[in-house]
Structure formats: C-alpha cells, structure tokens
Amino acid sequence: MKSQSMQDLVKKIFSDEKTKAQFVSDPESVLSEYNLTEPEKKAMMGTYFKLGLVTGDSRQLEAEVGPMGLWV
Numbered sequence: 398m399k400s401q402s403m404q405d406l407v408k409k410i411f412s413d414e415k416t417k418a419q420f421v422s423d424p425e426s427v428l429s430e431y432n433l434t435e436p437e438k439k440a441m442m443g444t445y446f447k448l449g450l451v452t453g454d455s456r457q458l459e460a461e462v463g464p465m466g467l468w469v
Contacts, residue, residue, distance in 0.1 A: 400433065400434070400437055402431045402432045402433050402437070403431070403433060403437050403441070405431065406427070406428070406431045406433070406441070410427070424441070424442060428441060428442070
C-alpha cells in the first residue's frame with residue numbers, strides 16, 4: 398500500500414471494532430471518511446466483495462491461500 402490514507406483505513410478497521418462493524422454494514426460510509434483516490438476505493442471494495450473482511454483465522458483467507466500452498 399502506497400497511500401497513507403489507505404494504510405490508516407486498514408489499521409483502523411482491524412484495530413477498532415466499531416469501525417469494523419460499520420465497514421461491514423456500510424463500507425462506503427467508512428471509505429468516505431478517508432482521502433482515498435478512486436482506484437484505492439475500487440481496490441478496497443473489490444477485495445472486500447471478493448473475500449469479505451479477511452482476518453488471520455478466516456475461512457476466506459484459507460480458501461484463497463490454501464490452493465497456492467503447493468507453490469510455496
């Protein structure tokens with residue numbers, strides 16, 4: 398991530414339960430609070446819609462990384 402705003406957003410989502418809940422229920426409202434470019438917003442929403450809110454123990458992460466495990 399190059400943008401400080403994007404880094405701040407990701408940090409806030411994973412460190413603040415209220416922000417995380419708000420992002421899950423209304424991602425656009427959280428994105429609007431940060432000075433993100435349109436490509437950054439699209440990247441956040443594309444990742445979110447594809448994988449959901451991925452955490453270290455999530456099934457989404459396991460499903461995405463699991464098939465690639467043979468390459469590592």
